[in-house]
Amino acid sequence: MRLTIARKLALAITAIVIISIGTLAWVTSQNLKSGFIAYLSDLEKQDLVRLSNLLAEDYRQYGNFDRFQANRRPMRDLLDQIRSQPRPQNEDAPPPPPRRPREDGTEDQHDRRPPPPPPRGQDRPPRDAPPEQRPPIDPMGFGQRLSLIDKNGIALIGPGDAPGGSIVPIMLGNQKVGMLRLAPLRQISNASAMDFVSLQIRHTLWLALTLILVSLAFSLWLARHLLRPLKSLHQVTAKISKGQLDARAEMISQDELGDLARDINSMAQNLERNEAQRSKMLADISHELRTPLTVIQGEVEALMDGVRHITPAALESLHAEVRHINKLVDDLRQLTLADAGELHYQFQPMDLRPMLADLLQRFGLRMQQAGLHLDSQLGDMPAWINADGGRLTQVLSNLLENSIRYTDNGGVILCTLTRNGALLELSIEDSAPGVPDASHALLFDRLYRADSARNRASGGSGLGLAICKVIVEAHGGRISASASQLGGVKILMQLPFIKTP
Numbered sequence: 001m002r003l004t005i006a007r008k009l010a011l012a013i014t015a016i017v018i019i020s021i022g023t024l025a026w027v028t029s030q031n032l033k034s035g036f037i038a039y040l041s042d043l044e045k046q047d048l049v050r051l052s053n054l055l056a057e058d059y060r061q062y063g064n065f066d067r068f069q070a071n072r073r074p075m076r077d078l079l080d081q082i083r084s085q086p087r088p089q090n091e092d093a094p095p096p097p098p099r100r101p102r103e104d105g106t107e108d109q110h111d112r113r114p115p116p117p118p119p120r121g122q123d124r125p126p127r128d129a130p131p132e133q134r135p136p137i138d139p140m141g142f143g144q145r146l147s148l149i150d151k152n153g154i155a156l157i158g159p160g161d162a163p164g165g166s167i168v169p170i171m172l173g174n175q176k177v178g179m180l181r182l183a184p185l186r187q188i189s190n191a192s193a194m195d196f197v198s199l200q201i202r203h204t205l206w207l208a209l210t211l212i213l214v215s216l217a218f219s220l221w222l223a224r225h226l227l228r229p230l231k232s233l234h235q236v237t238a239k240i241s242k243g244q245l246d247a248r249a250e251m252i253s254q255d256e257l258g259d260l261a262r263d264i265n266s267m268a269q270n271l272e273r274n275e276a277q278r279s280k281m282l283a284d285i286s287h288e289l290r291t292p293l294t295v296i297q298g299e300v301e302a303l304m305d306g307v308r309h310i311t312p313a314a315l316e317s318l319h320a321e322v323r324h325i326n327k328l329v330d331d332l333r334q335l336t337l338a339d340a341g342e343l344h345y346q347f348q349p350m351d352l353r354p355m356l357a358d359l360l361q362r363f364g365l366r367m368q369q370a371g372l373h374l375d376s377q378l379g380d381m382p383a384w385i386n387a388d389g390g391r392l393t394q395v396l397s398n399l400l401e402n403s404i405r406y407t408d409n410g411g412v413i414l415c416t417l418t419r420n421g422a423l424l425e426l427s428i429e430d431s432a433p434g435v436p437d438a439s440h441a442l443l444f445d446r447l448y449r450a451d452s453a454r455n456r457a458s459g460g461s462g463l464g465l466a467i468c469k470v471i472v473e474a475h476g477g478r479i480s481a482s483a484s485q486l487g488g489v490k491i492l493m494q495l496p497f498i499k500t501p
Contacts, residue, residue: 009227013219018212025208029201041185044142045166047082048182052170054078055148059170059177068148069156079142145183151176158183229257236264245272281446289328292321331463335446338470345388345474349498352383352392352424353417359393360415363400371409378417383424385495387475395468396428399491402464403430412486423477424497429490440481440489444469 055078059065068075145165147158158181170178229252239247245268249261299318302308337343360376367374403413411431418425435443446466465481472479477495484490 007223009223010216010219013222014212014216017215017219021208021211021215025204028204032200032204037185041166044182044185045168047142048146048166048168048180050082051078052168052180054081055170055178055180056172059172065148065150065156065178072157075146075148075157142182145185147181147183149179149181151178226257228252229261233257233261233264236261236268240264240268240271245275277446285328285332289325292324296321328463331467334467335463335470338467338474343470343474345391347386347388347475349384349386350389352385352387352426352495353378353381355389355393356396356415356417356426359396359400363397363404366404367413370404370407371411372404372407373412374415375412376415378415381419382500383417383419384498384500385424385475386498387495391471392475395471395493398464398468399428399493403428403488406433407431407488408433411488414484414486419497420494422497423494426493426495427490428493429484429486430488431484432487434483434488437483440483443481443489444479 055065058074058078145158148156150156165184166182168180168182169176170180229250232250232252236247236249247268248265251258251261296318299308299314299321303310303314308314334343357376357378360374364374400413407413407430413428413430416425416427444465446463469479472493472495475495477493479491479493482490482492
C-alpha cells in the first residue's frame with residue numbers, strides 16, 4: 001500500500017494519540033491502585049486509633065496486656081468489635097480528657113469499670129446466620145500486620161521492629177502504656193477490592209480505546225480536509241509540466257497551502273510570459289539575422305553573376321552587414337551570460353565623476369561631427385560607488401551612443417550627476433526626436449524598437465538597453481526611461497552611494 005501524505009499524517013496523529021492516551025491510561029491505573037491503597041491505609045489508621053482506645057480501656061481494667069500474649073482470642077474480639085461498629089463521623093476528634101481523681105486521692109471506681117460489652121447478638125451473630133449477617137472477616141490482613149508492644153518495648157503480638165507503617169501510642173490519661181504498630185499495606189488481597197479496582201481499570205481502558213478510535217476517525221478526516229487543496233495543486237503542476245502554461249490553481253484556503261497555490265499561479269504566469277517573450281525573441285532574432293544575410297546573399301550573387309563589379313564600395317557594403325551580424329551575436333552572447341549568472345564583475349570603490357568626465361571628453365569629437373552640443377553638470381563633490389569600471393563604462397558608452405545616433409543634427413545632449421539621499425542619480429537626455437510615452441517602459445525589452453526614427457536603419461540591434469539594465473541591476477541600481485524636457489528621451493540611472501573609502 002502506498003503511503004500518501006494523508007495516510008502518513010493520519011498515522012502520525014493516531015500514533016501520538018495512542019501514546020498519549022495509553023500513557024495516561026497506564027498512569028491513571030497505577031494512580032488508582034496506589035490511591036486506593038492509600039485510602040485503605042487511611043481507614044486502617046482510623047481503625048488503629050479506635051483499637052488503641054479499646055486497649056487503653058482494657059489496660060485500665062486488667063492493668064497490663066499479658067493476656068493478649070497468651071491468647072489471641074481477646075485481640076480477635078476487639079477487632080471484631082471495631083469492624084462491627086460504624087466509624088464515627090469525626091475520626092480526628094481529640095481523645096476524651098483524663099479522669100480527675102476524687103478529693104481522697106482515689107479515682108472514681110465507677111470510671112474504672114470497663115464499658116459493658118455489647119450484647120452477644122450484636123457482637124458476633126451465630127455461626128448459622130446468613131452470610132450477610134456474619135461479622136466481616138479481615139479482608140486486608142489487618143490482624144496479621146498488627147503488632148502490640150507494651151510499655152517496656154516488648155512485642156506481645158507480631159514483630160516489634162517492622163519498618164514503616166503506622167504507629168499509634170496507647171494512652172491511659174497522660175501515661176503511655178503501650179504502642180500499636182501496623183505494617184504498611186503493600187497490595188490489595190481482598191477479592192471485592194480487587195474487583196473494584198479491576199472494574200475501574202477496565203472502564204479506563206475502554207474509554208482510552210474509544211478515544212483512540214475517535215481520534216483515528218478524526219485524524220483521517222482532518223488529513224483529507226487539510227490535503228484537499230494539495231490534490232488541486234498536483235493537477236495544476238501536472239498540466240504545467242506538460243506545457244499547459246495557462247493552468248491556474250484554485251484558491252481554496254488562506255493558509256500555507258493557499259500561499260503555495262498563489263506562488264504556483266505566479267510561477268505559471270511568469271512561465272507563460274517568458275515563453276511568449278522567448279517565442280517573440282526567436283522571431284525577432286530570425287528577422288534580424290535574415291535581413292543582413294539576405295543583403296549579403298544578394299550582393300554576393302550580383303558579384304558572381306557580374307551584375308556588380310568588385311569595388312571598394314561593394315566590399316564596404318558587405319563588411320557593414322557582417323559587422324551588424326557580429327554586433328547582434330555579441331549582444332546575444334552577453335545577454336545569455338547574464339541570464340546564466342556568468343557575466344563576471346570586479347567591484348571596487350571608485351569615483352564616478354572623473355570617469356564620467358573622461359568618457360564625455362572622448363565622445364565630444366563624435367558629437368561635434370554629428371552636429372550636437374554637449375552640456376554636462378557633474379558638480380564638484382566626489383561621487384563614490386562600488387562598481388566594475390569596465391562594465392559601467394560599457395553602460396555609459398551605450399547610452400551616449402544611442403543619444404548620438406538618435407538625435408537630429410543641431411540637437412543637444414545633457415548629462416547631469418546629482419546625489420539624492422543614499423543614491424547617485426545620473427541622467428542622460430537628448431533633444432528630438434522622442435518616442436511615444438507608452439514606449440518608455442518597453443525600451444529595455446530585448447529586441448524592442450520604438451517606431452519613428454529609432455529603427456534598424458540607424459544600426460541598432462535592439463539589445464543594448466537590455467544589456468544596460470542587466471548590468472545596472474547587478475550593481476544594485478535601477479535604470480528607467482522617460483520623456484525629456486528637451487524633446488527627446490531621458491535615461492535615469494540610480495546607483496547606491498558609498499562613503500569615501
